[in-house]
Amino acid sequence: MRKVPGMTTEEQIVAANVDTVFLVSGLDGDFNPRRIERYLTAAWESGASPVIVLNKADLADDLEARVEETNAVGMGVPVIPVSALASREDGSTSASPASGEALPQAREALAPWLTLGRTVALLGSSGVGKSTLANALAGEVLQETGAVREGDSRGRHTTTRRQLLALSSGALLIDTPGMRELxxxxxxxxxxxxxxxxxxxxxxxxxxxxxxxSEPGCAIQNALETGRLEASRFAAWKKLQRELAHLERRRDVRALLEERAKWKQRSKVGRINMRLKQGPGR
Ligand SMILES: Nc1nc2c(ncn2[C@@H]2O[C@H](COP(=O)(O)OP(=O)(O)O)[C@@H](O)[C@H]2O)c(=O)[nH]1
Ligand SMILES: [Mg+2]
Ligand SMILES: [Zn+2]
Structure with a gap:
């Protein structure tokens, strides 16, 4: 789930019944550990297990360093570098590894999560290569089971295509549409x-x-001073915490207004019932 973009305090379901989320990031100029933390939080909230997929390994100038940086925010979540472009069935690719080493093959690297009966969703900003990866993983697509058209609560219609692919391994793969923000x-x-x-x-x-x-005896400030906690991690935590606290307050306000509206409605119905019982003329 995510909050719908814009000012409205409403949730939007991106995918359902997912076992594993592949959080896809691109190893081009767009790489950003802070964004990975944001996506990780959404994944944990969903109940699905996250796997961090670092795509475009062919474009990384220092793949090992990027993997290490990602491990530092992944906190034990598997981090898998791949190159979706280099993983195409026909082997044709414009991507060639800078190091001359073989590029990680997406299908092999991600096979442990793409097993019979499992559902995996691809999540990540647009342009990171989710659809390319879906194609590489599908290789042998059995069927493409649909696209959905959805309207938002205001009746404006936006087309959100979500692809459900049945892989030959028996896994289901969901490709989510581009997201500008999560x-x-x-x-x-x-x-x-x-x-x-x-x-x-x-x-x-x-x-x-x-x-x-600035409280005395604050273990976090102490950890920051002694270098056991990275300042950027703490800043990222604070930012997300503020965002969630703000969301919670707005949800509380919305719930309160809904509750009030309900009672108003009920008391109106109550008055009408009363009048009916009391009969005409009173
Ligand atoms: N160099 C390189 N480019 C890639 C790779 N995977 C995807 N791309 C390119 O990135 C662009 C966005 O890919 P797309 O699959 O549409 O991203 P999506 O918006 O996440 O679905 C396309 O031009 C792809 O060809 C990769 O592994 N290496
Ligand atoms: Mg796409
Ligand atoms: Zn403290």
Missing amino acids: QLWGEEATLDQTFPEILAFAAECRFRDCTHE
């Missing part, structure tokens, strides 16, 4: 899974309600 839809607690080290440090703070700003 606004989170979830609870603050979801961040505990994305930032487990911050949760662990916070447990050591002297005050239970420590805001980790």
